[in-house]
Amino acid sequence: MGYVTQDEWDSHYGAGRSFRPLDDSEHELLRELVPSPPGGGHALDVGCGLGEFARHLAATGYTVDGVDYAPSAITLALAEPTSSQPAGKAQLWFVALWNPRYVQASPLLTDIKAELDRLKPDMKRVSSARQGLMDELSDRLAASPEFDDVILLEGRHQVRQTVEQYIGVWRSVNDVRVQLGEEKFERFLDYARQRIGDAETVETTYLTRAWAARRAAL
Ligand SMILES: C[S@@+](CC[C@H](N)C(=O)[O-])C[C@H]1O[C@@H](n2cnc3c(N)ncnc32)[C@H](O)[C@@H]1O
Incomplete structure (x- = not known):
């Protein structure tokens, strides 16, 4: 399974x-x-x-x-x-539970992500599709007669990673890797390393949202 x-x-x-x-x-x-x-x-x-x-x-x-x-x-x-x-x-x-990276919180990470759009302007991100779904989830649960007591919790937290940990996270993002192809993907990682420069760590903000909705007695 x-x-x-x-x-x-x-x-x-x-x-x-x-x-x-x-x-x-x-x-x-x-x-x-x-x-x-x-x-x-x-x-x-x-x-x-x-x-x-x-x-x-x-x-x-x-x-x-x-x-x-x-x-x-x-x-x-x-x-x-x-x-x-x-x-x-x-x-x-x-x-x-959904906890994507909140790239907008960092000019450095925003710039690195922009490089993806430069390398492949028609990139289809799984995370963007999910973003749309998550943005409307509270409204959909609240509007559904099948659920009541909809609870949404949201919080941000920072994670400090070494440069290699940060690069490792990108390496695990399969949809980007496949769409860019190995050569462009390595160019993208080189760009990220070069933008990070001499910094030893990279700080990433994560946005965590949790939804809970009780199934209504129908
Ligand atoms: C192996 S099934 C076990 C189902 C049930 N407990 C049983 O024994 O018949 C694992 C269940 O965990 C749920 N699940 C897995 N990850 C979850 C998560 N992060 N939050 C909520 N449910 C999760 C799946 O949807 C699935 O129904």
Whole structure:
């Protein structure tokens, strides 16, 4: 499987693929290992997928929050029949985290990025497409009857990297590397090194945004 991105997980569930349900011995083992405390406990199932573990915990008395960043998983999890289970109290949350580099905060990094446009004016960046999606995510969640309690957190932080760490980050940006081709890509990295000059470190600002939206009871 080896999925990494949110899109891959979203397509996985969207295409009807899932994981096998817990069998009786696994239910039994979980009841032994994580019995709900007297009066019920509160559990958080991170990466809940279709909610198999969340439903088990809810059935044993926990109040459960399940979070997953694949919208298709949350939609399908809510559609799963729960009638064979005792009344549970599962709540499901959609959560997503996005933390791109905030290049505008640095004239040096803005200039290095501009070199990309000079080398390939028609460059298609995966990050730009995602930027558009993320810019409208809060509005889309707020407008959707399927979610309520939309929460958006945003913060910036600085990371200081050695020049080679900074260059290493660019080396891992595959879409740029493939579109530029090896020769232009090396020219681009040379340009970056030359602009950084004698500085020993490069400071990058990251912009982190986190969304959480509770699945409405429909
Ligand atoms: C291997 S599946 C497990 C699903 C479920 N817990 C189960 O056992 O059936 C991993 C799940 O984690 C979710 N996931 C992976 N990275 C995530 C992230 N950064 N934030 C939220 N969910 C994430 C995926 O969408 C996927 O549903």
